[in-house]
Amino acid sequence: MTTFTVPARKLNTGAVTPGVALGCAAGFTVEDIIGSKAWFLTAIKAGYRFFDTAQVYGTEQTLGDAIRESGIRREEVTVLTKLAWHRCEYIERAFNESLKALGMDYVDLYLLHFPQSVQYPTGYDVPMDFDTILHGFKVLDKPDFHDNWAQLEKFYEAGKAKAIGVSNFSVKTLEALSRTAKITPAVNQVEMSPYLAQNDLVEYCKDKGIVIMAYSPSGHEKVRNDPVIIGLAKKYDVSPNQIIMAWHVARGVIPVPKSADPGRQIENITLPELSPEEVITISALDRNERIINKPGPDGVLYGWTKEQYGWA
Template sequence: MSNIQDTTTLHNGIKMPWVGFGVFKVKDGEEVVNSVKAALEIGYRSIDTAAIYGNEAGVGKAIADSNVPRDELFITTKVWNSNHGYDATLAAFDESMEKLGLDYLDLYLIHWPLPSEGKYVETWKALEKLYKDGRVRAIGVSNFKIHHLEEIIANCEIVPMVNQVEYHPRFNQRELHDFCKKHDIQLEAWSPLMQGELLHEPTLIEMAKKYNKSTAQIIIRWDIQTGVVTIPKSVKPHRIAENADVFDFELSQEDMDKMNALNQDQRMFADPDEFDRV
């Protein structure tokens, strides 16, 4: 891997960049437009948004204003909990596409399993239809645990191509990662920096000095070396650039082991079995 545009290949043959740009909590309008434009200028080609973020229109405007050819981009959005169910998901997809101003999507995810509703299998079948109809190049899930994935695999035709989850050195989800590898599901990390909390971790500060990198760069490099796609978020151009500059060094196995030892099974956000916000 040599640059920000390097890719992993999903189980259907579609190439997905190892490092993308996340826009969670980035305000729609000028803030998200400028942030996405800055990311695209730096060289990012993967942009990750969601219906619930409320900024799909701004992401779409930044894409339209950029000179980057559409076929070089990898755009992800997600169906929100209030739109679970077959018909509701298809309608939500149309709404997202209209806001984004795109003819097709690269990756569509179910944002949360929402087990209290019991509709995620039905929702997945809507994603299968969108995929078969050629409206989206890859489909996946977000925040799915092993038993949620097992239910999809047992009851549906297509195994998810991606599972985007909370993943960082204090919560490395080893068992889930092993399950995903076994079923050729690409794991993707959201909030890889633990919303900045890990930037002050002594072990990582020490490593950053050793490699002459920032703590954020150490974490993003660890993600890549563990085979996990990652989508760090920032609205500051220098940070956006810094997060992309992780391809000119490699962590030693000893340092990878030290980072793996930081795991505390510590979630920063809700357990997907309990999160039922609609």
């Protein structure tokens, strides 16, 4: 297989980031979270220098510990974390707790995890049971994402967040945000895979200078088992995941694959160079299908309708 070096990406702040980021969601048990440090260390050894965590993943501390233990310098890594959707009423506290958990005095990227702000009966704290986490919240009218973004702008201006961005935004919500924002988001992190190619969003963000990061970038077994993907994997003698990551990179998107396995971590940054025709063939697999964050039969996901998200 001929591989190529994944190109670095330039953000609208001028900062340069690696072209692939490691997904740092580890699962929700204490064992999962404590165990994440070991696979963060193997990822650093494999060459990852861009890490995607979030306050709700609970892995900020293990990530910070792994980075320090690895011996690499703080300036060599791009660390991204996200504001939990139920902490929009307490943004300053949440941001400072993220820095404390990471053991860092700044983050490279700070994102609004979702466009909506919600409130749990437990206030700042995460409820203890999963059902309440997923369904037991109230969606707030205020603060809205305009208010939340204005808070992130302050962290940027103070140099505590070197860049700021959003997640789970669409053309519709980005357009709305642009009417009140002083600063254009540096990134928009969204679910994206060959079955959810979102060509319109890719074009829109390219035009506005917003880098797209693809979460759940493989589309999991469903997309890995697609015959077109398998055919190309055989042609290049690589795994289906490598074909999918190469497709993202060819489109100028930063994929955020997660793997706890040292061999698969290396695979996900060792990519074949697809031809332009192959990129088009993979993009044509699009079915506008969300696999991870999927609205229910009522068209609602986490208290917002598809229309509110701006999802067709």
